[in-house]
Amino acid sequence: MRSENSNSIGYEKRDANARALLIFAAGLIAILALILILMVVMFRYFSVAQSLGPPASPFAAERVLPPPPRLQADPREDLQRLREQENANLNSYGWVNPSAGIVKMPIDRAMDRLIQKGLPVQAEAAEKK
Numbered sequence: 001m002r003s004e005n006s007n008s009i010g011y012e013k014r015d016a017n018a019r020a021l022l023i024f025a026a027g028l029i030a031i032l033a034l035i036l037i038l039m040v041v042m043f044r045y046f047s048v049a050q051s052l053g054p055p056a057s058p059f060a061a062e063r064v065l066p067p068p069p070r071l072q073a074d075p076r077e078d079l080q081r082l083r084e085q086e087n088a089n090l091n092s093y094g095w096v097n098p099s100a101g102i103v104k105m106p107i108d109r110a111m112d113r114l115i116q117k118g119l120p121v122q123a124e125a126a127e128k129k
Contacts, residue, residue, distance in 0.1 A: 072078050089104075096102040105113075 091106045092104070093106070094104050096104050
């Protein structure tokens, strides 16, 4: 099934276009040089436009925290602390508004009191029944 011509052709007969390859390489080098020059100009502009201030002293004993919002250093510990605070708040007694006589109590105790007293009913709804 092979033809006689395919056996005789073992390599490419013509060379690559050297002029086109040189033009491509020169263009690539020119583009890289332009990018380098633009980066130098951009970094000089940013160093003038946005000063970082004096460098931090290695001898400063006080750690200055950045303004909020801050990243969490230990999210698991923060979540555990939050849950403990919520559980303490939900399962304790205390005043919400002493002048109005509003207190907080554990949820279980509040549900028991609600069952004992019943839900408040509006006067119009009671009369219709």
